[in-house]
Amino acid sequence: MMNAGENVKKIKFLVVVALILVLTACGSGIPNALNYEVSDFSYVDQNGEDFSLKDLEGKVWIADLIFTNCETVCPPMSAHMAKLQGMVKEEGLDVEFVSFSVDPEVDTPEVLKEYAEGYSDDLSNWHLLTGYTIDEMTVFAKDSFKTIVAKPEGEDQVIHGIKFYLVDQNGNVLKDYDGVSNTPYEEILADIKTIL
Numbered sequence: 001m002m003n004a005g006e007n008v009k010k011i012k013f014l015v016v017v018a019l020i021l022v023l024t025a026c027g028s029g030i031p032n033a034l035n036y037e038v039s040d041f042s043y044v045d046q047n048g049e050d051f052s053l054k055d056l057e058g059k060v061w062i063a064d065l066i067f068t069n070c071e072t073v074c075p076p077m078s079a080h081m082a083k084l085q086g087m088v089k090e091e092g093l094d095v096e097f098v099s100f101s102v103d104p105e106v107d108t109p110e111v112l113k114e115y116a117e118g119y120s121d122d123l124s125n126w127h128l129l130t131g132y133t134i135d136e137m138t139v140f141a142k143d144s145f146k147t148i149v150a151k152p153e154g155e156d157q158v159i160h161g162i163k164f165y166l167v168d169q170n171g172n173v174l175k176d177y178d179g180v181s182n183t184p185y186e187e188i189l190a191d192i193k194t195i196l
Contacts, residue, residue: 035174041132060093064098064163091193098126098128101128162178164178
């Protein structure tokens with residue numbers, strides 16, 4: 001039979017264990033985190049240099065899917081990405097930006113660089129990626145971001161997801177946001193600060 005002192009110790013121990021479980025369940029601090037794991041990749045950026053998931057280890061990053069020939073959603077997405085990049089810089093936050101081309105046969109590094117320079121004069125932390133097939137990107141987008149990429153035969157436009165994805169230091173997608181209209185800049189900044 002336990003005495004009162006042992007009961008108090010047992011209760012304190014159980015409270016500590018419960019707190020640890022609650023805190024570890026919160027993980028990132030982002031409520032209802034998606035927790036999609038980004039598949040390993042090694043592609044080429046707008047400078048023709050190799051860029052891989054390893055280059056993003058330990059970093060917070062924002063990802064999207066775009067292509068330079070896009071006639072609808074990509075121009076506003078890239079404009080919103082550039083604005084977010086500027087806001088992050090003003091806040092002094094260490095964040096990388098990654099745009100995966102969904103039309104890699106057309107989007108060479110040179111084409112991507114020219115495209116990006118139309119939106120930002122600082123590409124030091126914005127990586128536009130190519131160097132894979134459309135089939136590889138279709139699988140990568142589905143596995144990593146749970147979104148579609150499809151280029152109908154005979155078409156020059158590509159169907160793709162229109163979200164921005166917040167990825168943590170371990171390569172897990174925590175949250176997504178509308179990248180085309182009503183992009184929630186302040187919410188994204190707050191979420192970045194939560195996980196930095």
